[in-house]
Amino acid sequence: MNELNLLPNVAKFQASKMKMKSLVNKVSIYIGVAWVVILLVVFGFWAIEQNRINVEQRRFDRAKEEFESLKEEIVLTQQLKFRAKLVGEILDSRFEYHQVFKIIQSMFSEKVAIEKTQIEDGNFISVSGSTEGLNSFDEVQKKIDMINNKEVAGLAAARLKDLTLADNSWRFSMEVDLE
Amino acid sequence: MNLEMPEKIFGIDSSIVKISALPIALVLGMAFSLIFVLSSKIPEIQSQMKKVDTLVSGRKQYESKKTYLMNVDQESIAKDGEYLEMAMLQNKDAYLLVNVIRNVIAKFDYSIDSFSISPGQVAADEAVVATTTKSTKKKVSAKDNDLVRIPVNLVMVGPRDKYMDVVEALETTLPILSIGKMDFKSDYTVGTISMTVTSYFSTDKTDIKIASLTINDLTLSAEESELIKNISQYSKIDNAGGAGLIDSQGFNDYNRNNPFSF
Numbered sequence: 001m002n003e004l005n006l007l008p009n010v011a012k013f014q015a016s017k018m019k020m021k022s023l024v025n026k027v028s029i030y031i032g033v034a035w036v037v038i039l040l041v042v043f044g045f046w047a048i049e050q051n052r053i054n055v056e057q058r059r060f061d062r063a064k065e066e067f068e069s070l071k072e073e074i075v076l077t078q079q080l081k082f083r084a085k086l087v088g089e090i091l092d093s094r095f096e097y098h099q100v101f102k103i104i105q106s107m108f109s110e111k112v113a114i115e116k117t118q119i120e121d122g123n124f125i126s127v128s129g130s131t132e133g134l135n136s137f138d139e140v141q142k143k144i145d146m147i148n149n150k151e152v153a154g155l156a157a158a159r160l161k162d163l164t165l166a167d168n169s170w171r172f173s174m175e176v177d178l179e
Numbered sequence: 180m181n182l183e184m185p186e187k188i189f190g191i192d193s194s195i196v197k198i199s200a201l202p203i204a205l206v207l208g209m210a211f212s213l214i215f216v217l218s219s220k221i222p223e224i225q226s227q228m229k230k231v232d233t234l235v236s237g238r239k240q241y242e243s244k245k246t247y248l249m250n251v252d253q254e255s256i257a258k259d260g261e262y263l264e265m266a267m268l269q270n271k272d273a274y275l276l277v278n279v280i281r282n283v284i285a286k287f288d289y290s291i292d293s294f295s296i297s298p299g300q301v302a303a304d305e306a307v308v309a310t311t312t313k314s315t316k317k318k319v320s321a322k323d324n325d326l327v328r329i330p331v332n333l334v335m336v337g338p339r340d341k342y343m344d345v346v347e348a349l350e351t352t353l354p355i356l357s358i359g360k361m362d363f364k365s366d367y368t369v370g371t372i373s374m375t376v377t378s379y380f381s382t383d384k385t386d387i388k389i390a391s392l393t394i395n396d397l398t399l400s401a402e403e404s405e406l407i408k409n410i411s412q413y414s415k416i417d418n419a420g421g422a423g424l425i426d427s428q429g430f431n432d433y434n435r436n437n438p439f440s441f
Contacts, residue, residue: 021198028201035209042220049227056234063241064390073248074389076256077397082384083263084403086326087355087410090379094357098347105343117363 100125100178103154107143111136116173126161128173137163137170144174154179244394259399259407265353265415268380273331276378279416280333283352287345289337292371296331330359330377339370346372353413354378 101117104127108114116128131137140160147158156177164171188196268275273296281291337345342363349356361374399407 017194017198024198025201028205032205032208035205035212039212039216042217042224045224046220046227049224049231052231053227053234056231056238060234060238060241063238063245067241067245067248068389070245070248071389073251073253074392074397075387076260077248077251077399078387078392079383080256080260080263081396081399081403083260083266083381084399084406086379086381087263087266088402088406090326090355090357091406091409094350094355095359096350097358097361098343098350101343101346115365117361119361 095119100154103152104176107147107152109139112139124175124177126173126175128171130169130171132169134165134168134170137172140170140172140174147176240394244392244397247394247397262353262407262411266355266379266410268329268354268378271327271329271380273329276329276331276376277333279352279354279378280331280349280356280376282416283348283414284335284337284345287337287341287348289335289341289345289372292334292336294331294333325382327380328377329380330375332373332375334371334373336369336371339365339368342370342372348414349376351413353410353415355410355413 097119104117104125105114108129111133112129112131114127114129116126118126129140131140143152144158144160146152147155150156156179158174158176160172160174162171162173186193268279277291277294277296284290335345342365346358346361349358355378357377359375359377361372364371
């Protein structure tokens with residue numbers, strides 16, 4: 001036998017409306033609670049980060065204070081670096097004469113006497129000297145050739161400026177370009 | 180008090196309006212909190228996190244600098260400081276420089292035949308410390324870094340065979356000496372060297388901004404350590420006395436009367 005539905009249509013409609021209302025309210029409450037939880041979480045994060053800032057700020061200030069209390073040591077190292085920089089600049093720009101003279105002197109044996117050395121305007125060195133014996137000048141000429149062939153470190157070129165022979169000795173003057 | 184709802188509100192059944200009131204209020208609340216609260220709080224949290232990172236990194240830097248300074252060998256620093264202090268003249272005194280040179284060359288039996296100084300030249304004019312090379316060596320300007328040049332022109336005489344030793348000694352002595360315009364002449368056994376020798380004077384650095392120093396600013400670089408190692412090999416001439424050839428303690432007034440006054 002079929003069930004008899006004795007409820008009138010209006011009542012059925014009322015019942016479905018109440019069901020829907022209850023469902024809507026439930027869903028709204030769930031969503032509302034979730035949203036409040038989200039808000040609380042966001043505020044919670046904000047508060048935690050704010051607290052971290054305060055803690056780290058205190059630690060930072062303390063570390064800075066401790067560092068600045070070492071003022072004497074800091075000033076000493078700074079003066080050291082300042083002077084080292086100045087000295088470094090001076091030495092970098094300084095022309096090392098003794099290095100060049102060593103090169104010039106080491107070019108010749110004892111048979112060649114260097115009598116005059118002059119630095120000319122930063123570009124070359126004038127060297128004047130003498131050698132004993134007619135064949136003794138070969139050594140000087142050989143050295144000039146070696147310099148021009150870039151076989152002598154530190155020297156770029158050389159040229160003979162003057163040569164005289166008197167009393168069995170050569171007197172010469174030459175110019176040597178520096179690298 | 181019972182409010183009687185009309186059957187329809189804006190053409191919509193009032194029962195449906197009642198049902199949708201809560202969801203509508205919820206949506207409005209969510210929108211309101213999203214626009215006015217979350218939209219500002221979330222960026223704020225991001226900037227807070229960045230600030231925390233900045234503070235942490237800043238604190239670590241200060242701690243590492245402090246650790247370095249407390250662990251550095253103070254004795255070694257003091258010794259390095261000594262060499263660098265000796266690298267320059269203690270006073271802006273050209274006579275002091277002449278004295279220094281005299282002490283250096285005396286070891287090689289050289290003596291100063293004559294010298295000339297220009298007191299007015301001890302000023303911030305352009306320095307040509309190295310005029311004798313084609314290379315791109317930087318000219319040291321006296322205006323750079325508060326460096327004052329003190330030049331003196333000298334003529335020295337001594338054994339001809341020791342002139343290179345003299346030059347080498349001058350260039351490997353503290354205080355640091357730069358030689359310019361050198362001329363060497365010799366006859367038989369006597370050598371004559373005329374040269375311009377320059378030394379340097381500097382005041383201490385005063386504008387030190389402690390807060391902005393990095394760990395690199397506190398440590399000596401490899402080049403600086405090498406430089407100090409090199410100059411520590413130089414001969415040292417004590418120039419702290421300050422007395423040049425002329426005792427500058429006072430002016431002697433001999434108070435001689437004019438013999439021609441009647």
